[in-house]
Amino acid sequence: MSLSRLFEPESIAVIGASADEGKIGYAAMDNIRSFDGRVYPVNPSTGELFGHRCYDAIDEVDDRVDLALSCVPRQVTPAVVEECGEADVGGVVVYAAGFSEHTEEGSELEAEIVATAREHDLAVLGPNTSGFINANDGVIASFVSDTDAVPAGNVAVVAQSGGINHVLMFMAENNRVGISKAIGLGNAADTDFAEVITYLDADDDTESILLHVEGTDDARALLETCRGVETPVSIYKVGREDVTDFAASHTGSMVGDYQLYEAGCAQYGVPMVDSCQELLDVGNAFASLPEPDGSNVALVTGQAGPGIAITDRLKRAGTTLPSLSERTCETIDDILPGLTYTSNPVDTGQPPDPAAYETLLGAIAEDEAVDILLVYQLYEERVEYPVDILEGLVEDTGVPAVFATTGPSDAVDDAVERFHSAGIPAFQSPERGAEAVNALATYAEMKTDSPTVTTAGSER
């Protein structure tokens, strides 16, 4: 079953559309105003909504409807899904809650929905989801407000929780990270992680896939899918501790599988992160940069303290900082004053003038031992950031470069924006830079160790 009609609709029906501001059927209509395809509100005896003629039922719409947003209560949902199936709708988003996460009766309703969906080759997202957005096509199929400013781009988010999906969208907006699709799976009764990952892997708009996972019945299938796709997938797995009760009441998911994910991610080279911010940062790095050829990192820092904190983080994740070649060390010694640390990490002290800095960073990036470059530089008014230098270097060498800094927002925010425009992920803390690089290294290590990772025999 293709998910294209669900996530890239040309026509949308809103079932249970409403003029009442307090209702989901209103929020759904309000949010798809940014969509420039065909829109069909469905609600008996409602004349017109948001300038669109309102239909009594989905089968009265004289058009091929790709996506239906189901804003009706749970009891009515199976019937709505059935009607959508009969009307050859491509996908239905079910916002209603109270299914398998709630009661036995809810589980039965959910099973009914899934059976209907499979019978009609209809993709159901949810139930118990706040929906999704497709930022490139202006589809805000979510009932949460204020996601219309999320920038379009090439990072895809797939969250088990609608709340986390929106946390990540807001963080993307604040960090100016472009999103392709941000999808809340909810109960994932029909459309699940594996299907969505496979769909996004084929999606031209998506270069990096981020997963928020509470718990799944099919951890192995999910991990195998991550291993099989071309697009880098990163995971924020919640549930290291026992949060089963709360999670089960949320999306009906069983947790307690943290160790399974930990082992699987290590085995398959899937970066695991530990917070929403880290997940977004890692997505930004994968989406912006060329894939590294290996996992060896060179760190260049203007200040020793942040450099040591970064080194600590890199080593903790098992990331290697290799020795640099004799030739590189000579270049460094030529350029840098005597007091600094010229091994890897390279402690430049206050960075040299731009021409010398370019020679220095170039020599390090071109060193055979180096696959990934990380540069940290505390903000100083008189010292330029190496935006053009790093942009040129990534283009010339294919070595991905990550920048990190800290300084007053009013000075640094603009610089971060310039880095992002130049395709260089830039982070406003030492530790965030380190974690983004750890993810690149984790991914590269597996890819380079096992070039044929899609075959089962290549496990190490």
Added chain:
Amino acid sequence: MSLSRLFEPESIAVIGASADEGKIGYAAMDNIRSFDGRVYPVNPSTGELFGHRCYDAIDEVDDRVDLALSCVPRQVTPAVVEECGEADVGGVVVYAAGFSEHTEEGSELEAEIVATAREHDLAVLGPNTSGFINANDGVIASFVSDTDAVPAGNVAVVAQSGGINHVLMFMAENNRVGISKAIGLGNAADTDFAEVITYLDADDDTESILLHVEGTDDARALLETCRGVETPVSIYKVGREDVTDFAASHTGSMVGDYQLYEAGCAQYGVPMVDSCQELLDVGNAFASLPEPDGSNVALVTGQAGPGIAITDRLKRAGTTLPSLSERTCETIDDILPGLTYTSNPVDTGQPPDPAAYETLLGAIAEDEAVDILLVYQLYEERVEYPVDILEGLVEDTGVPAVFATTGPSDAVDDAVERFHSAGIPAFQSPERGAEAVNALATYAEMKTDSPTVTTAGSER
């Protein structure tokens, strides 16, 4: 030896003051323009600097100089410290590097400085430090630019690295967290962690002390000091992995003592954090809130997904989420719709109207089982943040309350500012809120378990 003259000077001499913009002696003069006490540049054959008469030597200044900023090269430093001692200066900041972190010769120079300092009862900060700021008194005794916008307040920073000291200052500025003193210890040859912590504990401007530690010779003394003081101390210990080479070249410190700190912090109830951002967040929480009477946390969340991520973090740190009383549960059931999770965590769904929300949060905060309240709420345009509710609740019950949210910066930044003005720490991610609460709980657990923590016999 008192550190008051060093950190709260009424008169400052800048030794090696310079009109040359590239020199530290210029940056030092430039930075103390915000200081409204007496300023004495010292540099032979320089007539006037920044509107001040320039002196040939410190002993020519006809005033009691509290603080001298030594901007001279390392070889000259012992002589400058000697002159300061003879002139009855109270404290000297030594910016020069190249001492014990560098060579045997450097170690000898450093030993000479320490001997001189002790002989004259003179406090030396450094060498190899970028200095300190005292934000309440406008003393920017640092050669790094752009720290003049760091807001004054009651969080003190003590960093082994000048770079990390400035990272924390910039983060404080960006997060609108007020700083009392931010001190870079550098090599800590004379003035060390234990002395500075004791000084800050007695400082009326300081309500929370933050430490960045790379490595120390006297971990036990440092930890005993943390246990003995009244002001909460939190630690960011770097060096979980082997970063000894780099760290030794930086501040001459030996690392490899991470496990010692981990055990000591657990034993003494000193919160340990894992990044600069976390350290600042924890400082913010301690400085803003009353100390909790115990370590039991109630979590109220508007969205289950972020709530589960928070719960996971709390449990990982060993923080307890107790069951609520029958009476509290009844109040919750009265107010909340049926579908949500009414245990602790309490999942409100979209928060109820302000009056009901106040009743709900009040009942939970007043529950005997609850010592700390954490509220998470995803930004929604139509939903008010409980700024006044939480402010009133902390005042009425003495229970510290932490707020966390995520939303578009342009909407949320102002709200965070309103929370801060109301004395409620507010964080823009689920995980940051959780870690701040973990620190409060860690601290409270030890304080309440061992009310006489200053005696050696109270260890558990």
